[in-house]
Amino acid sequence: MRDLILKVYGLFTVAAPAAAVYCLLRRRVPSASRGAAYPLLIALFTFYIAAVFHVTGAGTLSDLLRFGLELRPSQLNLTFFASPPSSLGYRLNVLLFLPLGLLLPVIWPRLRRWWAAGLAGLAFSLLIEGSQLLNDRVTDLDDLTANLLGALLGYAAWRLAALVCPRLCVPGRRAAGEPLFYVGAMFLGRFLLFDEFHLAKLLYGF
Secondary structure: OHHHHHHHHHHHHHHHHHHHHHHHHHHHOOHHHOOOOHHHHHHHHHHHHHHHHHHHOOOOHHHHHHHOOOOOHHHEEOOOOOOOOOOHHHHHHHHHHHHHHHHHHHHOHHHOOHHHHHHHHHHHHHHHHHHHHHOOOOEEHHHHHHHHHHHHHHHHHHHHHHHHOHHHHOOOOOOOOHHHHHHHHHHHHHHHHOOHHHHHHHHHOO
C-alpha cells in the first residue's frame, strides 16, 4: 500500500501540470477540431512520461537540496559504447524510448518527420540525463544514443502502422509548441513537487 502511495504521488506531480496545460490549450484550439481521441492520447502520453521519469530517476529540487550540486567523475560517462549495444541495459534504454517515437507523430502532425521525432527524443533524453546530475544516477552518453535509437525505431513503427491504418495520419489542429508545453510542465511539476525521500520517511518511519 505504501509503495502504491509513492507511485500515485509521483504520477500526480506529473499529471496535474499536464491537466493544467490541457485546460489552457483548450481555449486556444477547440476540442472538436483536435479529434475525439485527443484526450485519451494525451492521458496515455502523460502516463508514459511519468513512467519514464520514475524508471530513469529524473532529478528533482529535493535531490538538489539533499545532495547539493557536486559533479563527481563517477556520475559521468562520456565514452561512446562503454556498454555494448548488445548489453541488456542498452537494449532496455532503446525499448524505453520506443513509445515516445510512436506517440509523438500520432498526437502531433508537426512531428511526422523522422528527424523531428529523433530530435524530440534526443532533447527529452538530454533533459533526463542532465537532471540526473542532481542525484546519484549516472549521466551516460550511451543512454543518449540508446534513447535516440529507440525514438527513431518507434517512429519507424508508426510509419509502418500508418501504411496499414491511414487514420494514424489524420491531421488535427494543434497549438504551436504543444509538446514543449506538455513535457516542460510535467518535468517542472515533478522537479518542484516530487520529494520521494521525505514521503518515504513518513510512510516507512526511517
